[in-house]
Amino acid sequence: MSQYTLKISEERAKEMPMVDLAFEILKAANTPFYYRDLMQEIAKIKGISDEEVMEVIAQLYTEINIDGRFACVGNNLWGLKRWYPIDKQDDLASGSRPRIINDDDDEDIDDELFEEEQDEDFLSDDEDFDSVDDDVFDEDEELDEELDDLDEDLGEEEDFDEELDEIDEDFDSVDD
Structure with a gap:
């Protein structure tokens, strides 16, 4: 799944909060991730063991859920809210997969x-x-x-x- 390049240093990635790292991963990949896959990517980058993952998996899920930057696009598939047109937010709940807007163009939002x-x-x-x-x-x-x-x-x-x-x-x- 690691077919993206983070635009932050490895050292900084290890120090940053997991919710911010999740944002950076999704932004760099420019594609939605299943939550478990996203958690595994974070664990790999931060060097977190499987036991430690089990201790923080629910907390990260809660943080992503309440953070306004993320959107669940169905079946526990998470993307960035800004990828999806605002008037299509209702479609997210219905389970249809909306078109992703390219994230490379909006670096200066x-x-x-x-x-x-x-x-x-x-x-x-x-x-x-x-x-x-x-x-x-x-x-x-x-x-x-x-x-x-x-x-x-x-x-x-x-x-x-x-x-x-x-x-x-x-x-x-x-x-x-």
Whole structure:
């Protein structure tokens, strides 16, 4: 699988965090990797034993999963998010394999553009959250009203029970 050339020194690769090394490997290979293969490449570069791999495999998976630079393109196949057009992100979840955009041309991507996209996504998510929050609030009010009605009914039921007890006592006193 090592048919790529890292653009960083071996010494630096050994010192850098595994999630950053995963990014560099995918960037250099310009092709998605299965997670296990990616982990094996990292282990080979960093000189990690099989036992050490088993200790960090889940943590690296979590880091890749939450890192905004990576995208799972199906069947535990991981690539870089910037390889895939944003409007095609839904296709990633459906299992179809999207076309990879060549990574060599975008070495000078400005991080501000990425941050702006993140801010726009955040705002639209907030708006969606507000509408959901309003719906939940309305449902809470309806439930509160229903509980109040039940409490009133329960109170009436207690009054009815007291009346029955009084009738029973009256009935018992007539029998004596």
